[in-house]
Amino acid sequence: MALLSRPLKTFLTTAAVVLTGLAAAPMARAQQFDQQPIDPNLAVAIASPVRNGAFYSLMILTQVPNQRQCWQEQGQAGGPITVDPLLLNFDFTGACDRSTDGNGYSVRINGQDLGVHYRLEVSARQNDLVLFARPTRDRAAPPIEIGRTNGRTNGFLKIQLNPGWQMTRRTYNGQPVGHIYLTHDAPLDVRLAAGATPPLSQTPNTPPVGRPTTPPMTSPPPPSTVATGNYFRVVVPITGPNTLQQVRAVEPEAFRTTADGQEVVQVGVFRDRQRADEVYNALVAASLPAKILGASAPAVASTPTLPPIPQGSLVVVIDPGHGGRDPGAVGIGGLQEKQINTAISNRVQQQLQAAGITVLMTRSSDVFVDLDARAQYANRAGASVFVSIHANAISMSRPEVNGLETYYFSSGERLARSIHSAVLQNVSMRDRGVRQARFYVLRYTTMPSVLVETGFVTGAEDAARFRDPAAVNRIADSVARGILNYLGR
Numbered sequence: 217m218a219l220l221s222r223p224l225k226t227f228l229t230t231a232a233v234v235l236t237g238l239a240a241a242p243m244a245r246a247q248q249f250d251q252q253p254i255d256p257n258l259a260v261a262i263a264s265p266v267r268n269g270a271f272y273s274l275m276i277l278t279q280v281p282n283q284r285q286c287w288q289e290q291g292q293a294g295g296p297i298t299v300d301p302l303l304l305n306f307d308f309t310g311a312c313d314r315s316t317d318g319n320g321y322s323v324r325i326n327g328q329d330l331g332v333h334y335r336l337e338v339s340a341r342q343n344d345l346v347l348f349a350r351p352t353r354d355r356a357a358p359p360i361e362i363g364r365t366n367g368r369t370n371g372f373l374k375i376q377l378n379p380g381w382q383m384t385r386r387t388y389n390g391q392p393v394g395h396i397y398l399t400h401d402a403p404l405d406v407r408l409a410a411g412a413t414p415p416l417s418q419t420p421n422t423p424p425v426g427r428p429t430t431p432p433m434t435s436p437p438p439p440s441t442v443a444t445g446n447y448f449r450v451v452v453p454i455t456g457p458n459t460l461q462q463v464r465a466v467e468p469e470a471f472r473t474t475a476d477g478q479e480v481v482q483v484g485v486f487r488d489r490q491r492a493d494e495v496y497n498a499l500v501a502a503s504l505p506a507k508i509l510g511a512s513a514p515a516v517a518s519t520p521t522l523p524p525i526p527q528g529s530l531v532v533v534i535d536p537g538h539g540g541r542d543p544g545a546v547g548i549g550g551l552q553e554k555q556i557n558t559a560i561s562n563r564v565q566q567q568l569q570a571a572g573i574t575v576l577m578t579r580s581s582d583v584f585v586d587l588d589a590r591a592q593y594a595n596r597a598g599a600s601v602f603v604s605i606h607a608n609a610i611s612m613s614r615p616e617v618n619g620l621e622t623y624y625f626s627s628g629e630r631l632a633r634s635i636h637s638a639v640l641q642n643v644s645m646r647d648r649g650v651r652q653a654r655f656y657v658l659r660y661t662t663m664p665s666v667l668v669e670t671g672f673v674t675g676a677e678d679a680a681r682f683r684d685p686a687a688v689n690r691i692a693d694s695v696a697r698g699i700l701n702y703l704g705r
């Protein structure tokens with residue numbers, strides 16, 4: 217790839233001090249990780265166009281030394297540098313790594329992992345695309361500018377990092393792992409920089425960052441491409457008999473509906489554009505022709521409201537999958553997944569309540585609840601545990617496929633194993649394993665979270681079990697037992 221030297225800009229030494237407001241925040245995870253430098257020629261941060269440049273997401277490519285070239289650059293530093301990400305066209309396994317979301321990259325400043333406090337976001341700014349670290353919790357804290365494209369096209373553009381910023385690789389117990397950091401090694405007081413000094417970037421067009429009056433840093437997509445409103449609706453047009461099944465392998469909560477008169481599978485409606493982007497990217501990575509549509513209000517029939525929670529109580533959120541106009545999977549004899557989910561969830565709730573636990577349900581009747589609302593509900597409740605209850609499906613011509621699958625994404629692994637083994641101990645069913653998956657409700661809940669696929673509505677053995685109320689209760693009691701074991705109750 218081209219070797220490009222960046223003109224050195226003077227680093228703002230005035231931007232010293234501390235990360236205001238973060239000092240008291242828990243940093244437990246940060247202790248485990250360290251960083252190691254990456255040769256700047258072997259990594260590139262790219263503004264990656266979504267929907268023909270209606271907006272952009274961040275993609276980071278890293279090159280394994282002495283392997284096939286992963287990308288090509290064209291252009292001069294100071295102006296736009298276009299990137300041809302060659303790996304999108306060929307199989308570059310072993311030569312290139314690609315990070316496309318918050319699991320693959322995060323911000324690290326002055327030796328602290330800030331992935332929990334900031335997310336990386338590419339926003340249009342006049343004739344530039346700017347990479348920001350945007351605060352996720354402290355709404356008053358200003359975003360931090362990390363780099364910009366120095367010009368704009370509809371293609372892939374290199375993000376040229378501001379002085380002081382570099383990419384490093386996360387290490388765990390001294391071993392390099394796949395995660396990439398956007399790293400600044402000096403303490404950086406964003407609030408001070410915003411209030412009393414020039415903006416962090418010296419590029420002339422930069423708006424001042426961090427003033428309370430600064431408008432939101434996200435620029436809405438052009439009106440021509442997103443019809444109305446502030447919500448982003450992620451759908452996949454139905455192109456064949458397996459579309460719903462394929463989408464549900466990426467997001468189990470997806471359901472069939474219409475959009476603009478077209479038959480689609482809807483995954484979710486998001487207020488947050490980056491979350492819509494991430495879901496979109498996950499679908500595209502699974503070769504699904506996803507689309508992001510505008511929506512004036514979330515297409516939710518029901519947003520769960522939090523009941524009062526007794527002080528000091530242990531809270532478990534149970535999430536019965538699907539509901540309302542979304543029956544979930546439909547199996548042998550018209551067996552509807554949502555009914556199984558409801559029966560199991562209600563019984564789990566009773567059992568946990570009997571053990572003195574406060575149990576909240578993302579839905580307590582047969583209503584439709586959006587994907588994001590489910591995760592946010594658990595977060596707002598301050599739940600200790602989140603368990604989503606589903607039933608699985610595969611083609612009706614595969615009745616031989618049966619069994620239990622339990623999913624976690626990160627912190628839910630121990631919980632997943634506890635539930636999975638409790639069910640297998642008490643219910644005679646096939647073991648399809650504890651698995652890791654990037655399902656939305658697992659990624660965007662802040663507590664240990666698990667999604668249980670309690671059997672196949674299309675499976676001969678499992679469907680028969682689902683039709684037996686005593687057997688359904690046994691599954692529910694075992695899920696509850698697994699949760700209680702995990703909680704030490």
Ligand SMILES: [Zn+2]
Nearest residue numbers: 468537606607
């Ligand atoms: Zn489901």
